[in-house]
Amino acid sequence: MCTASDTSAVISLSGVVTRFGKNLVHDGLNLDIAKGEIVSLVGGSGSGKTTLLRHIIGLTRPAQGEVSLFGEPLHSGSMHEQIARRRRFGVLFQQGALFSAFSVGENIAFPLREERIATDEEIRQLVTLKLAMVEMEPQHALLMPAELSGGMVKRAALARALALEPELLLLDEPTAGLDPDRSASFVRLILSLRDELGLTVVLVTHDLDTLAAMSSKVAVLADRRILSYASLEDTIKVDHPFIERFFRGAQGRRALAQLQGEN
Ligand SMILES: Nc1ncnc2c1ncn2[C@@H]1O[C@H](COP(=O)(O)OP(=O)(O)OP(=O)(O)O)[C@@H](O)[C@H]1O
Secondary structure, three states: OOOOOOOOEEEEEEEEEEEEOOEEEEEEEEEEEEOOOEEEEEEOOOOOHHHHHHHHOOOOOOOEEEEEEOOEEOOOOOHHHHHHHHOOEEEEOOOOOOOOOOOHHHHHHHHHHHHOOOOHHHHHHHHHHHHHHOOOOHHHHHOOHHHOOHHHHHHHHHHHHOOOOOOEEEEEOOOOOOOHHHHHHHHHHHHHHHHHHOOEEEEEOOOHHHHHHHOOEEEEEEOOEEEEEEOHHHHOOOOOHHHHHHHHOHHHHHHHHHHHHHO
16 A cells, blocks of 8 residues: 555655644644755744654644654554654754763663663663764763763763664754854764764754754744745745745855855
């Protein structure tokens, strides 16, 4: 049988409707994201970006419509199959990035321990490997989250999100609160991980420099739907008040000029 999810899409959202009481947030939203894309999801405050990420990872369910991951409806299959699907994506959310009572190493080890597939020694080696992937030193495993800089917290949280070698990474405002140098190095890190691991990445961001530097596609959430899903160059041509404000303001013009300078 051929269904909408029989495609190469890593994420497929079809006819998604979300309501909180009388607040209609998504109204028949559709989006298909193919493997290897780095997609920036943008939209006005309260347009429903974080809620969409929460639907994608199954934390919440839309009132109507279907969410599929890796070609399968999110809530389909046995418990075992759902857990197996859960292992295929990593999440880096703004809040609750790290458990504050655990060291960096224990934070990264957490998803590995939950799987109960590795010995303590294997877990120690994997923690060191994941730290190296995010350009942190083995001794950083001993630090507590409160002892880390903002950039290191993001890197450590990314290491934890990468613990189970996900195919899909979801990031909510990954560079918020970082200075431009740290944001740029975070972007380089994500791009190199995409190249090395073939990751698909979806990020919510208000940071136009980050967006311009790393997106292969931009998804614009406006008027309760995905108004546009295209390259940055094509996105800025779309005639809509949100796009006008977001991309053609001072920061937008600077980010675009930088991008054009690099090409
Ligand atoms: N659990 C909830 N209960 C009630 N309303 C909610 C809930 N979660 C989100 N909302 C509402 O849904 C709408 C979308 O919220 P969401 O956080 O997804 O927006 P956003 O685009 O991520 O916003 P921002 O850019 O400001 O973070 C908002 O009006 C918000 O108040």
